[in-house]
Amino acid sequence: MTSPAQAPPGTLRLGRFGGIDLLIRPSLLLMAAVLVYLFAPRFASDNTTGAGTDAYVLAALFVLALYISVLVHEIAHVVLARRYRMPVSSITLHLLGGETAIEGESRSPAQEFWTSVVGPLTSLAIGAIAWVLARGMDGGNAHTVMQAVATVNILVGAINLVPGLPLDGGRVFRAIIWALTGNEATGIRAAAWVGRVVAVVAVAIPFIWLARGDDDATSVDLVLGLLIGWFLWTGAGQALRGADRTARLSAINARGLADAGTEPPADAPSLSADLSGVALLRAMAATPSDVYRLTESDGRTYGQLRAGRVDAAYREGHPGKGSV
Ligand SMILES: [Zn+2]
Structure with a gap:
């Protein structure tokens, strides 16, 4: 693993596949450890048949399956982008999922729509397949892990369809507004502002849970809410700055x-x-x-x-x- 030239410092390069760099942010490794720690007790309590199997091994398998699912989601973006002849330079897996670097702008709202929507649809499809596989298993560790993979992929698919930038759903919404108004910058601004609202909601929800005395709410939810809110808010801000650039660009004739x-x-x-x-x-x-x-x-x-x-x-x- 080497540090690639243009990525943020600390980024690890797992390898190069089909002309695309597969990059990993160190935050992913931290998140993987946190997820294994958080999920291990769950696997321990569900562990009925596999006596002696370490709950941490199951949790690690689950987290590995989760990141492979995220990678397949990103590869779906790559396949569509390449279909539209948009060059793809890298896939980065990070703290909160993955990101595919597509060079150059989509040339039409339809390209933007399909390149974006295919990611969440892939996650939902993986979730559905894992759910069907889990139903075919009669209990045991494999069933528990498969069930968790199904749940988390359906969650990833659903969350990514929320219509705020920088989520995939934000790009879908941006494409729809772009198609309706004929103005790409208007689409970006609308989707970025929805993204900012979603960011505020993500931070607020755990606080509301705690204030209502919800038993399941913990300080982990607060940290996760702040993390997701920060990720969405900065992503939406970047999109808004991009909108100014797009507006300047499209006005040049x-x-x-x-x-x-x-x-x-x-x-x-x-x-x-x-x-x-x-x-x-x-x-x-x-x-x-x-x-x-x-x-x-x-x-x-x-x-x-x-x-x-x-x-x-x-x-x-x-x-x-x-x-x-
Ligand atoms: Zn995506």
């Missing part, structure tokens, strides 16, 4: 930034005058140049576009004089 009527140098690469946003940046990156010839669909020259003006427009948030 070639025609608005061009010197209309100016004849560009003969060797300047041609771009469509109708390009805007990410598509414009992609086209410029594909043929790097200081100056471009903007052409109409009938091949006539609209004017010249200087790369520096596009850079400046993106940095300053002045998208140029839009033309629809």
Whole structure:
């Protein structure tokens, strides 16, 4: 295991599979130990037939199965992203689950929707399969572990469908709002604010349990609530900053930034005058140049576009004089 270049310090690399780095945050190992400790008593009390089997071994098996389930969930995201030709650089397993790094933005709400929703659906499917397998077993340790795997996968699937960023359900909600309004940034902002509300609720629930004198509520729930709330709040904040960037990007358009009527140098690469946003940046990156010839669909020259003006427009948030 080595530390990969771009990941946060301390990140371990388990290996590289199909061109994708499998990364593990040290927090995952800590969480695994905490989960084994928390679940071991449960397995001990249910342990009716396997006398002598250590409850901690069962709990460790369960936690291993849980993280393998999370990995399969992430692989489902990867399969869909690759189907849409979005490059995937890494899968990171961490404290509260996993994360798949997809490079580049989804090009359409439909791509965003399917790439996101496939994760929770996979967890629910694993949960259903484990539940059916558990029902076929007549008690014993295997049944107990399988039942726990079923429960936890159904929980992971259901929680991930909550429509707030950074959860998968937030990306699904973002895709739906994007499709309805035609504005990606509006979708991100809506889903990020739902994410912040969910963060506050996650912190509040254990406090409400304790205040009501609920016997099952413990200080572990408080810590877990704070942890999940912090994870969601910071994730939603990052998404909101991303929305500003997306709004600036999608407002940039070639025609608005061009010197209309100016004849560009003969060797300047041609771009469509109708390009805007990410598509414009992609086209410029594909043929790097200081100056471009903007052409109409009938091949006539609209004017010249200087790369520096596009850079400046993106940095300053002045998208140029839009033309629809
Ligand atoms: Zn997911």
